[in-house]
Amino acid sequence: MELAPRLDPRGIEPSLYAAWMERREFHLSPDSVTRDGREPFVIVIPPPNVTAVLHMGHGLNNTIQDVLIRWRRMQGRAALWVPGTDHAGIATQNVVERILAREGKTRQDLGREAFVERTWEFVRETGGAILDQLKAIGSSCDWERTRFTLDPGLSRAVREVFVHLYEKGLIYRGEYIINWCPRCHTALANEEAEGTEVEGRLYHLRYPLAPGLEEETASASTAGAASLGRLPDGRWYLTVSTTRPETMLGDMAVAVNPGDERYAGLVGGEVDLPLTGRRIPIIADEYVDREFGTGMVKVTPAHDPNDFEMAQRAGIAPLNVMTPEARMGENAPAAFRGMDRFEARKAVVEAFKGEGLFGGDTPHTHAIPRCYRCDTVVEPRLSEQWFVRMKPLAEPALAASRDGTVTFVPERWKKVYEHWMENIRDWCISRQLWWGHRIPVWYCRDCGHTLVAREDPTACSACGSERLEQDPDVLDTWFSSWLWPFSVFGWPERTEDLKAFYPGHVLSTAPEILFFWVARMIMAGYEFMGEAPFRTVYLHATVRDIQGRKMSKSLGNGIDPLEVVERFGADALRFTVISGAAVGTDIHLDPQDLEASFAPGRNFANKVWNAGRFTLMSVGEDPVRPLEKVQGHLELADRWIISRLARTVQARTQELEKFRLHDVADLAYHFFWGDLADWYLELVKPRLKGERGEESREAARTVLVTVLDGILRLLHPLIPFVTEELWQKLPWPWASERPRFLMAASWPEPRREWEDADAEGQMAALQELVTQIRRLRKEYGVPEGAQVDVVLAGAPEVFRGTLEEEAQAVRTLARVGAITWEREKARGAGAHGVLLNGTELFVSLEGVIDLVREKARLQGEIGRLAGQLTATRKKLENQGFLGKAPEEVVAREREKAASLQEQVEKLQDKLRVFEGA
């Protein structure tokens, strides 16, 4: 059989994937569950943005999902992975707008309808490229079920949900301060406005007091309020502080804390708001912190959420002084009108200086929110928006976490989730965009009636007028994503798919969308399906660069997974990210050095390839016998490797259950490389050549193929391509009965009867011996190729059983000729090894093997005794026991404790001697 000495991923991966696809191996119909009664296992993909390109975060997340899906599929579950993409309102609209900008056009030039059509075109052309990229890394999604959050079925679900919630009173329209992106011209949810720490300035502005308050001011001033003072013209002023001086143009009041006796006399008075010619009141409000700044706050209801609330409490109307572009608007004084907010900030400060009202500025760090899409500084803005009342929806979703119906991995996210759910705020769902689900609300131009309907209305239900106008806004992208786990199956229809595949099992995603998406999906699951959409939420690692920075486009520190697949293969990428990301930790990769970053995975895949290549070449194409048929001819190495495989299967299955994918990779790696390749393959070489006779050869062939079959099955979810390629070539006797593909083969059952503690113990000692001989050879400078004779000292148990077989192994692995056993002679030598007359090596094994074993035995013994000791002591501290038990029983316990104590100490002394030796 001709196989390349190096794995060529490009040579096998695309064709294998095509073969899987052609045979529809990833596809599953509801019949498999409803008719055949198979237990489902369902993952619904976190839909990437249509316009996105694959990045390492996707690479990791989708590898994780594919590992879980492939593993469950092999376990016999009806494993379904539903793929799809998200229309990503703002993100996509921005991309298309940028394209238009290059053509010198704006979306307004095109008009709404043409713009949306243009966006659809764009999405149809380039959208979904990311799905092809997911295929490149081996994702075994059921592509026949690919959905899009804006396709007709999902749009129907969205509309149903909106109307349902509206009718239930959970959707309302209201005027509030929302986060407004002046560049995207839309409202943002709180979660979409990301705060960044900024070293800014706090400006102190002086507002002259209106006449009539002189007396109170003077007395407050002498009482120590540094914030009050007198202008050269004799007027009194107070000082307020702000990070955004331009908003003072919209000030409607100044507020102090009602309990602040310094300013008690001022409340009810007025100040002359500079630059505006307006006179505004001084009010009292609990919100004001008298310790911060001057203890006086300017109130700008239209441009700050807290000020808005204060103004509402005081019955003061807001005054909006900005345009949607965050320029100073018509309500601002003429001198500032049209200025950008940052220009206006400077201008206002200058104007205050000009009037002698500037009280200086001080450095001040604070968080300013930015648009998560375009990074523009968000402006709080008063406007009318649609909201979802979240509290009632949150209740069952919170309970689900508390009672363990939904669990989080790693567990610490449970707390984060619950904290957010307990303090949940209403969700602003309207967006002033064109790309997205249109809000199903119409206003009657004649009678002002509001219609909310599942089907587009043609006439007003109140007055019959046909002059209806639909709300211009669209819904937040997440308003369709939160329905994803059931809308992909055809909800609100009661489809077969829904019956078979809802609820799903695992959701794997990035921690940063826990609130955006995960929490809301759970809420929607309860509200519309009556149960949570999945049981386990796996929050995966964040992919960072070598400096620990999150990979991002703007930093330019990203890694293109397709380049990695191209250069090293999908298997290399998959194995690297899985073994690099332990539960709860991040993964660090170097974008500057892909070779170094992906070497672990690449090297391992190649190792698997070569071990397979060796097996196929040396075993030949004649079918091997089943294991039972060679049972009587198994040698130590055979029994050992089978036992090791059995244990690895056992451990790996357990780790997978706990989502410990990193450990799974680690275990499989060490079994494959450390046990199978380094030891078993080496041991079996002479046997495969027939040097030890036909029986030995047949046993070796069978065991080798059996073990390789097992480990390939185990490894398949991690590195599906190289395992599939090799597995298909294994010379099984029952080749005709097995499934066409490894991916459809069964997960190996843990086989207790294969475990063989004796073989493992003997083999461990043998390995130790071989390593010692190799070390000694090196130490004494025995040439690589030269053979030495070994004189063994001590009585290692290794050679008590099948002496010849084991001696043979040592000869094979350590290039040893004759092995003789001269206990007394070597003991006299005293050292671990001594080279005699050039070719004869003395190896004293007592100092090596037996010591290791004795130490372990001692530790075990100490553990057992210490356990008893602790229990006995507890008993002796128990008042109930001391009071009620007969004297002699208590005495006996005391004796027991003392004796145990003594024994433990004795053993510990002994252990110390061993460790010292």
Place this chain on the structure above:
RNA sequence: GGGCGCUUAGCUCAGCUGGUUCAGAGCGCCUGCCUUACAAGCAGGAGGUCGGCGGUUCGAAUCCGUCAGCGCCCACCA
């Protein structure tokens, strides 16, 4: 201002319920090997008082307290 996490070899990190993986892996480094599966490899080796201090325990990288440094999330302090 609250909440969470991290600190183990030169680098990136494992180490789950304290003791049979207990001081580990990969990369890097040193020495010797193109040994008929693999130089993307093989064999051997150097390298760490597990962030500091204190405590619990027969026994602590592991549990508790505290200090220091780093990181993340949430929050309206103008």
